[in-house]
Amino acid sequence: MLSEDRLAELSALEKTLDYKFSDSFLLNKALTHKSYTNEKGGDLKNNERFEFLGDAVLDLIVSDYSIQTFQDRSEGSLSKIRAAVVKETCLTVIAQSLNLGRFLLLGKGEEFSGGRTKSSLLANAFEAVAAAIYKDGGLSAATKVFLPLLKEEINKVAKTSEYRDFKSELQEFTQNKFSCIPSYRVIGEKGPDHQKVFEVSVFVKQKLLGTGTGKNKKQAEQTAAQEALLAYSSDSLPK
Secondary structure, eight states: OOOHHHHHHHHHHHHHHTOOOSOHHHHHHHTBOHHHHHHHOTTOOOSHHHHHHHHHHHHHHHHHHHHHHOTTOOHHHHHHHHHHHSSHHHHHHHHHHTTGGGGOBOOHHHHHTTGGGOHHHHHHHHHHHHHHHHHHHHHHHHHHHHHHHHHHHHHHHHTOGGGOOHHHHHHHHHHHHHSOOOEEEEEEEESOGGGOEEEEEEEETTEEEEEEEESSHHHHHHHHHHHHHHHHTTTOOOO
């Protein structure tokens, strides 16, 4: 049985999450670090297995939103968005906004070493809470709680070009629209060997649609593909 004080603490977190658990033990387990169970012993369970499940739940929530919102993005680009969002640094910031560290059950050693503010513990606890809500109320409940917390970061990442795979997006587009793939050609190299700059052009059905530069061929191809995708939004389409 959970103590009245612990139930009151969990109730405060439920209000923050705007979700009422049918089974408070699930939320308590999600907030129980292994250092606590190692000290207390008995039948107590820590949150490590919930971390594993919660990571998959968050992946699914981000993936589902992204595939509906960014319909022009390739699989590779969507994967990069998801990886950038469901990572420790991002999840830690959200956990901090929920004051999640306050509710953790920690062993004395972990408490003494500042466990309530450790990024790894906060991010893991956030994942574990996602698993707890999923177990308690299903995917719809988890989505209702966590998508609003993640949506801003998803949209911010999606607008950042470094997370996009323009080559994959262009190839997917041309295969679907023209049943062909783009071809790339190095048209120039400048500078000494240790500071080489490559210039690459991309062609679709032998029509030049983009040219880009970069410190290596792959980077130049990416910028050329980005320019080609911009061309597709104009009238300069190959027939």
